[in-house]
Amino acid sequence: MSHSKLAGIFNKDEKKVDWHDKALWFVRHKRDLSVHQVKGWEELRNLGHGIKAHTLSHLDVYLEQFEANALKNGVQVHWAANGDEHNQIVHSILKADNAKKVVKSKSMLTEECHLNPFLEANDIEVIDTDLGERIVQLAKEKPSHIVLPAIHKNKLEVDELFQEHLGTEPCDGDPQYLTGEARKHLREKFIHADAAITGVNFAIAENGGFVVCTNEGNADMGAHLAPIHIACMGVEKIIPKQEHLGVFLRLLARSATGQPITTYSSHFRKPGKGVKMHIVIVDNGRSKQLSRPDFRASLHCIRCGACMNTCPIYRRSGGHSYDATIPGPIGSILSPGKDLTKYSTLPFASTLCGSCSDVCPVKIDIHTQLYKWRQIIGKETPQPFIKKKSMAAMGKIFSKPSLYGKVGAVARWALRTLPKSLINAWPNIWGKTRDLPVGPKKSFDQWYKERENNKKTDQK
Amino acid sequence: MDSRDTILKKLKANKPEFIALPKINPAVFDENIDKVKEFIRKTEVAGGKVFEVTDNKEVLSKTQEAFPETKVNFSNLDDSGFFNTIDSESFKNPHELNDLDVLVLESTLGVAENGAVWLTDNDIPVRVIPFITKHLVLVLPKENIVPYMHQAYSAINPMDLDYGIFISGPSKTADIEQSLVIGAQGAMSLTVFLK
Known part of the structure; x- marks a missing residue:
């Protein structure tokens, strides 16, 4: 559609649209x-742009460097050409350890690859642990915003969803109560998870580490409690050095929500005790976009x-x-x-x-x-037929001043004389939600010329 | 050819001509801020509390004052024996830390511009602990506050880091109609003691 x-x-x-508009x-x-409040903000943006442009011009080299360092750190690295391969890799990692319960923090990449339905079809439970993502997951919807996944839902809808799925009491959409109940529900999931999946905000070539940013703490709760941590990243997440995080972490949260930094900025490099760490590097059309x-x-x-x-x-x-x-x-x-x-x-x-x-x-x-x-x-x-034809007609009218003048006169007359039902009839989609103004008697051109003439007369 | 080689080959073929890496000059951003004042302001904006103290003893007594009724407490400061209700044995199975009430940790680096406090594997007995605890208390020497993230990363050796985290304020979310709620999946409160 x-x-x-x-x-x-x-x-x-x-x-709802009014609320959505104002909230954003x-x-x-x-x-x-x-x-x-940030001195040198424009310079910071220039640096962000420059570092990314440089990185893209050297992308294969940095990815290889990142891979070599990650391997040295005891992390397994996988490569996926597309979404299907990404899903299969994640599934095979889980299957090898018979992992059936997965907690996942926010990762737009796994959304892009449709990982959840794939794992669910293979009898694996996937719980989205970011509150907004959990809300849309329970509603069987998709995130409508990359930072505020449930911005399209109002609190009463969340109240109803939680009553149905988490057994909460009706609360007239009290966010404090609902968040508290979600916390309890997700704690259970974190404690019993067999594996955790996270996204990657930045992957650092020079040391093979990666950074994940959250406000809720859900990425860390998952990654540190489960015996398997799988981090999924697009090839473009790489940055050359750790010092570049200084630029990107200053830019990211301020641009996203106005916070000077997210509550948690987690730097993963070597697996914790008893944890197997995997990184899946995904192309899925990015190399084509690079071309x-x-x-x-x-x-x-x-x-x-x-x-x-x-x-x-x-x-x-x-x-x-x-x-x-x-x-x-x-x-x-x-x-x-x-x-x-x-x-x-x-x-x-x-x-x-x-x-x-x-x-x-x-x-x-x-x-x-x-x-x-x-x-x-x-x-x-x-x-569309109408768009094509009207564009061609417009092209003709705008290229001939005399024709433009004639059509303008007819249009002004029509707007003054014809009934609304005719003016706003299909195919005029502009008339769907608004009325066109009453057509003036004179064109702008006529008005302007008369004004200039009057000026001259006044001067005489 | 496997996917690794295919992807790398495509990226190599499709990338633009080499573009030089810009240099970061931190002096551009310097406003000569009062680091302690700014740190306190930003931590409070992030929903945390800040107190100035003279020593670790005061940290623990003030923490006990703030959380008088708690059952499970742990501090990794020296001489915390009287405060701790659990010992390092408990860290063998982190899943059982779910009822930890108060955790006190010492940090060696803080950032004025955003109130972020840095912790690494050296500062935490087990990685999940600053998240799973109900209340998090961090101790930070004032002289270890740097003005901006640029100086913070200069102080961190990228080759000597297994796991590290910047924490700014308590866990929070605004995912229900944009109403800010403190205490999402991580700690429900954050207190920083500057000494």
């Missing part, structure tokens, strides 16, 4: 307050979600309208690289206002890339 159709579904509940704008505002000069900078992304919070389209259409693991502006430049036809409407889900590029902590030119995808999509995928 197209982005606009799915956005239409989200917009059926107007009150508030997060954007917190980001502003936070970054304005596209116009779009490779999308691989700089550190998954802060700032572009979503600021986007006027995302805030009003909801994350699920993108029908992709990574929604919002950054998702709209990543997804077409994976499947141009399926995601052909996403680059159009933007006003091209450029706010996403302004807040991006690693200075990805998101709105420019959205524009560039539109050029490609216009040529390579079939466009």
Whole structure:
């Protein structure tokens, strides 16, 4: 389904859309307050961009260095060309130790590879331990935001879900009570887990270590209690040196939620006592994206979600309208690289206002890339009949001033004279939720010329 | 060819021409902040409490004052015998630490700009313990507070680190309608004693 159709579904509940819009704008505002306190913020963004650009230009070398160091640290390293191979690797690790219960902290990569349904089909229980992810998991939905996975759900919906699945008392959506109950529920899962899966925020080539950031502490609760820790990462998560964490950890949380740093920034390097540690390095289309000069900078992304919070389209259409693991502006430049036809409407889900590029902590030119995808999509995928015809007609009208003048006069007359039912009739989708203004008698051109003439008359 | 070689070959073929690595100049970010003041401010913003003390003895007495009713306590400060209700035997099976009430640990590095306190395997008897405890108490010498993350990483040897963690404030979440709730999956409170 197209982005606009799915956005239409989200917009059926107007009150919810208003709340969603305001809640995310508030997060954007917190980001502003936070970054304005940092001296040299722009320099920090330049460094973030520069370090990532350098790393991509040397990616194979750094990955090999990372692998060699991780092996020295006693960590097993696996490589997966695509999502299927990733899932099979994870499954084989679990199977080897007969692990049946898995706790997982936030990892957009495992969402992208559809790991949960794969493991569940193989009789393995997977519990998402980030509260927001647990909520959407219980609702049998997908995260609608990469940092705030359950931002599309209100507290009463969470209340009902917990009553049904965790046996909680009705509480009118009291967040304190519900979080406390989730804590008890997840503690049980952590204590009895056979294996823990985490994502990776940054993997460090020089020492083979990796960093995971959470506010809840769920990644560490899982990874330290279970006898197996599997960390899954995309190839682009690598950074050359530990000192570069100084840049990225300063950028990440401030851009995401306005916090100066997440509560926990965990640096894993050697396995703990009695723990087997595995790292799965995944390509799944990233090497292809690297080959596209116009779009490779999308691989700089550190998954802060700032572009979503600021986007006027995302805030009003909801994350699920993108029908992709990574929604919002950054998702709209990543997804077409994976499947141009399926995601052909996403680059159009933007006003091209450029706010996403302004807040991006690693200075990805998101709105420019959205524009560039539109050029490609216009040529390579079939466009709707009406759009094609109207674009061709517009092209003719705009290229001939005399024709433009005539059409303008007719349009102004029509807007003054014709009934609303006719003006707003299909195929004018603009008229679906708004009225066009009453057509003025004069065109701007006529008005301007008359004004200039009057000025001259006045001067005489 | 296995996936490893295929991926590396593709990345090598598809990567752009070499781009130089920029140098980080920490002086650009320096605002000459009052490190102790800023550390206290940021820890409080993150939901933690900060007290200034003279020695470890005061840490333990103040901790007992703050948590008078707790049953299971552990501190790795010297002379904590009277405070501890469990010993290192308990760490053999970390799953049984689920009823730990108060944990006191000593850190050697803190960051002013975000109130983060650094702990490594050297500072913690077992990795899960700062997360599984109900209340976490950290002791940090004032002179070990650095202004920014850049200075913090200069103080950490990347080749001599098995596991390390920056902790800033107690565990928290805002996943239910963006309402901030302290105490998600990790510690429900954080107290830092500066000495």
